[in-house]
Amino acid sequence: MDTLIQIRRDLHQIPELGFQEFKTQKYLLNKVQSLPQDYLTISTWKTGIVVQIAGSNPTKTVGWRTDIDGLPIVEETNLPFASTHEGQMHACGHDCHMTIALALVQAFATNQPKQNVIVYFQPAEEGPGGAEPMLEWIKSERPDLLPDEIYALHIAPEHPVGTVATRPGLLFANTSELFIDLKGLGGHAAYPHKTRDMTVAAANLILQLQTIISRNVDPMESAVITIGKMTSGTVQNIVAENARLEGTIRTLNAEAMKEVKRRIEAICKGIEASFECSISIDYGSMYYEVNNNEDCANKLLSFAEQFENCKAVLSPAAMTGEDFGYFLKEIPGALYWAGANCEYGLHHAKITPDEDLLAFNANFVEQFIRSL
Numbered sequence: 001m002d003t004l005i006q007i008r009r010d011l012h013q014i015p016e017l018g019f020q021e022f023k024t025q026k027y028l029l030n031k032v033q034s035l036p037q038d039y040l041t042i043s044t045w046k047t048g049i050v051v052q053i054a055g056s057n058p059t060k061t062v063g064w065r066t067d068i069d070g071l072p073i074v075e076e077t078n079l080p081f082a083s084t085h086e087g088q089m090h091a092c093g094h095d096c097h098m099t100i101a102l103a104l105v106q107a108f109a110t111n112q113p114k115q116n117v118i119v120y121f122q123p124a125e126e127g128p129g130g131a132e133p134m135l136e137w138i139k140s141e142r143p144d145l146l147p148d149e150i151y152a153l154h155i156a157p158e159h160p161v162g163t164v165a166t167r168p169g170l171l172f173a174n175t176s177e178l179f180i181d182l183k184g185l186g187g188h189a190a191y192p193h194k195t196r197d198m199t200v201a202a203a204n205l206i207l208q209l210q211t212i213i214s215r216n217v218d219p220m221e222s223a224v225i226t227i228g229k230m231t232s233g234t235v236q237n238i239v240a241e242n243a244r245l246e247g248t249i250r251t252l253n254a255e256a257m258k259e260v261k262r263r264i265e266a267i268c269k270g271i272e273a274s275f276e277c278s279i280s281i282d283y284g285s286m287y288y289e290v291n292n293n294e295d296c297a298n299k300l301l302s303f304a305e306q307f308e309n310c311k312a313v314l315s316p317a318a319m320t321g322e323d324f325g326y327f328l329k330e331i332p333g334a335l336y337w338a339g340a341n342c343e344y345g346l347h348h349a350k351i352t353p354d355e356d357l358l359a360f361n362a363n364f365v366e367q368f369i370r371s372l
């Protein structure tokens with residue numbers, strides 16, 4: 001295989017959105033098929049891949065999962081290996097995650113592990129969610145692909161390379177996408193009284209939505225509503241007949257998610273009455289929280305504590321979402337933040353993870369799995 005850096009750069013150039021990861025799947029399959037096949041069994045599911053590695057003397061099956069999709073972001077890194085797909089970018093580290101997963105397959109294909117290992121290359125983590133349907137497929141058609149325990153990582157720009165940060169219990173939030181469409185009445189910009197202006201209605205709605213966090217969520221709890229995109233109108237001198245808000249909700253438990261949604265619906269009803277418009281709400285896809293198994297997270301942390309050049313950190317929970325939570329709902333396991341040492345954060349057009357994280361984490365995860 002090429003070096004890990006070369007693989008990451010190749011993958012970085014071909015980011016694809018959820019369930020459209022055709023080039024990515026082909027690239028990954030080529031790499032896996034070029035390895036010695038003695039211990040490997042390769043399966044595909046949609047744009048994903050599952051690689052089983054037969055252990056030499058197994059008492060259990062250990063899973064490792066990577067996500068494989070990119071984001072709809074115009075890259076601004078100016079790197080010589082920047083995305084060649086206009087408007088799409090690996091801005092959440094999935095190029096690094098895939099490289100580490102490939103390195104694991106290579107390590108176990110050439111030096112057989114004791115335990116059975118399964119590496120999952122899962123599509124559509126950023127949306128609409130690949131973990132839940134992949135697990136449904138596994139449970140209904142391929143129960144041989146269910147592991148006894150499962151692990152994953154996510155790059156963390158704010159930590160130095162060599163950091164393994166995790167915690168037993170809740171690590172990532174419950175998420176729900178949020179799409180709100182407002183319909184009013186368009187017309188001439190000079191005659192607003194004859195129209196129902198959805199730019200003004202949407203602006204009011206955004207401000208009122210933020211009061212849910214400050215006035216309806218217990219201050220000792222926490223929640224997020226982010227509207228990441230707002231569109232309205234057609235041209236500068238026509239009152240907007242339509243507006244659309246696109247966002248996401250994050251909560252620390254399912255009850256809080258229900259309450260936030262109840263308040264969103266109530267506020268939308270109020271906006272409908274006060275701006276004489278109609279509003280429809282679509283919650284898109286939802287992800288179950290990432291809840292680390294106590295024992296598995298502690299095993300990761302203790303292994304990290306004694307691993308050379310590694311800094312084990314007991315991480316606080318974050319409002320990030322991850323559909324790896326669906327795996328953890330069914331199978332004991334844990335996810336950790338892997339230090340990536342970069343100035344810009346996740347989902348930023350200028351994010352450039354430190355490539356030293358590839359070799360460090362490939363080695364760390366391989367040795368961790370061999371220790372189980």
Ligand SMILES: CC(=O)N[C@@H](CCC[C@H](N)C(=O)O)C(=O)O
Binds near residue numbers: 126154176249320322
């Ligand atoms: C690790 C990470 O950044 N994950 C995404 C998951 C997004 C889920 C869904 N599309 C949503 O926006 O709710 C995140 O934004 O946390």
